[in-house]
Amino acid sequence: NAGVTQTPKFQVLKTGQSMTLQCAQDMNHEYMSWYRQDPGMGLRLIHYSVGAGITDQGEVPNGYNVSRSTTEDFPLRLLSAAPSQTSVYFCASKPGASNTGELFFGEGSRLTVL
Amino acid sequence: AQSVTQLDSQVPVFEEAPVELRCNYSSSVSVYLFWYVQYPNQGLQLLLKYLSGSTLVKGINGFEAEFNKSQTSFHLRKPSVHISDTAEYFCAVSEEDSGAGSYQLTFGKGTKLSVIP
Secondary structure (H helix, E strand, O other), rough: OOEEEEOOOOOEEOOOEEEEEEEEEOOOEEEEEEEEEEEOOOEEEEEEEEEOOEEEEEOOOEEEEEEEOOOEEEEEOOOOOHHHHHHEEEEEOOOOOOOEEEEEEOOOEEEOOO | EEEEEOOOOEEEEEEOOOOOOOOEEEEEOOEEEEEEEEOOOEEEEEEEEOOOOOOOOOOOHHHHEEEEEEOOOEEEEEOOOOOOHOHHHHHEEEEOOOOOOOOEEEOOOOOOEEEEE
């Protein structure tokens, strides 16, 4: 059982380039989310989705886009990368939208923007 | 909106000694509380959670936490740590399900636990 799979694991971009971080889960989870982790800052929520076709903003959404066309996939798009977006990105999912549920995390994608 | 404060960024402790990692939260509504652990170069995994009922919650790997509503705290404890407990620990809070539609889990900044042989 693969769980939450993120690709790529590492990426280096130049300022202004665009890219998509992929996230896929095989647990039929309704809820999916993206966090960024920066030293001393903990994890901050970027965007989340409570089901296919539904997305919403988290704490730090600026500079990022998401879409949810299927239950399994929740890609995160950087349209014009900036050095401030250098971070480790985590995708996480849970069975339903209830706040009681456990989040299952991917292994992370480390992004460096030069 | 809710927030979480983890009072210690780093906690060194000798192997087999007890440890307490402190967490305080702020919210205008009732909350659910969680502790997650992150081992090096991995994602986070759930240690334990408080939803309701008994204020003492037991989790995996011998950890437990106590919910204290009057002090708005949810401290994590282990009576005897092992080298393998070396990791970063995150406290997190979400609003109690109300139908009003807040689906956000807010994390603290983390506490790095270093177990010294």
